[in-house]
Amino acid sequence: MSTLTRTRGSSVPPGIPTSPRRRRRPRHLSTRDRVVAALLLAVPLVLSLAFVWFPALSTVLLSFTRWNGVGGLHTEPCDPALPPVLNNGCVNGVQNYHQAATNYPEFWPAVQHNLIWLAVFVVIATPLGMLFAVVIDRGISGSRMYQSILFLPVMLSLALIGIIWEFVYSQNYGVINTVIGRAGDSNAIDWLGDPDLNLWAVLLEATWRQAGYVMVLYLAGLKAVDPTLREAARVDGANPWQTFWQVVFPAMKPINIVVMVITVIESLRAFDLVYITNKGINGLELLSVLVTSNIVGETQRVGFGSALGVVLLLISLVPICLFLRQTFRREETQ
Template sequence: MTVGSEAVSPPARAPRRRRGVRRLSRRDKTVAALLLGIPLLLDLVFIWLPALGSVGLSFTKWNGVGGLHAKACLPNVPSILNNGCLYGVQNYHQAATIYPEFWPAVRHNLIWLAVFILVATPLGMLFAVLIDRGIKGSRMYQSALFLPVMLSLALIGIIWEFLYSQNFGLINTVLGRNGNSNAIDWLGDPHLNLWAVLVEATWRQAGYVMVLYLAGLKAVDPTLREAARVDGANAWQTFWRVIFPTMRPINIVILVVTVIESLRAFDLVYITNKGINGLELLSVLVTSNIVGETQRVGFGSALGVVLLVISLVPISVFLFQTFRREEAR
């Protein structure tokens, strides 16, 4: 007798349950609130409140807490903290018309920016290209060129003072003018000190730009180089026609960083001669008016607002380009 075998059907699968959104517990909400709230609070306290406070103070004539009573204010205006008053746009008008150091400071900042763009940035790009090609000793060169970036600007100023010193400096010693009447006063001569300090700043900025360009070069697709080599392009043509256009985001970042660094330059000139006698900069004028002997807080705040507005221009351009590129994708 044959026994028929019945086909065994596979067990029916249980219907999949749709995964629901996991509800956050009270502990998760507390942790998220702390992680978001603490940085936001610090940002408000240390960045936004001082910035908005400076904008407000720029429309006042205030000599600081405990200062002398402000005089020559506009008529019929309310008093502020018993030693200041609302002053309108008079601080900005005085800065542009009767403050003698304002326009020289603007000119020096523009010279600083031009040197960074025309000298420091090409040097940093050249260093990055040479190191990226894997020359012998590239690690050593990279460390040596990046060393000034790791040093504080105050220390860089002290190092270069030993080089520029009129009495025992290395440069005057090499020129044979050390300790005599023909010694060059690199940091005291108003016709030379700006360019001498710019050499210090360029020494540091070139290393910074080199690191940024190295990061951009490492991110370039190697197949682009191979394709250019197959097409018969030499190293110069490969870089300018293939590699450089692909580093457009890095170029924008470097441009923004260069503008900001040139506007906030402070340490080197303040160490040299406190930003006077040919080294006037906007950042130094802000400091000298707010915490200096005169303590014209309202006027110094107006200069700080001018510096802030100038700084926001390249940042706004960078953000506009970035968001437009993201929308295009």
């Protein structure tokens, strides 16, 4: 005999027996679901290990060897009395790093140029991209057209960007020399051949592209900011400048971290533009170009090129780690 119950606020009319609620049993994954989940986890993991972590760890290990890419590796230390050909594949410890710092004249200019590249991206390209994003986000007339124009360099390959700017900097038919009346003249400015000018000329090309990239990232961040924050700041009497720097910009902290990391990576892996210009010589030495020229160039010094790659990795990790440390420290103190 069932018990008639009626709870307060219940929609069950009196006189109808109520049954106790059944507890939901935990759903068990079927064999097919487990296989699919395992594949979704395993495939990206295997690809990441094969194409990211294994090459990175192999580069670190190869940086302590003297290897030209041909033949096998062995664990015996190098014999200083033997020529490099007979010492191929041996372990030479930190000799590659010592040689890069002391007996490789292109190393320190390349480090200096990479740091200049990073400084220009941080001081000019990133604020310029942020400015573009803020102006377009305010809904000015023709914002879609401006956004497409500014993002166009990002969609182009770096090789094509170098070719486009060749028509701007060329001594014989370049736009700049034509405007100043020196095109084809003996007094024409060699923008890409002069060691005092070519780095800054190529940096202008890179900034043109990087600003559009940063603009898109900050546009996404501005769209994600809660509109009530701006309204509250406006009610409190804050002007647009104060609203952005004191309310909107701190709310975009995740985007700021992404932009910082991407800026460091893009500046330190710069390769295409300088290699197209003059193969990274005569004032355009960069660590990425030196790594390529030693590994796949005529010298075929894989161990030495790997050491340069490790140096480039360490340089890129320093500013990223410092920035992330400061960011997380501020979050803990708040």
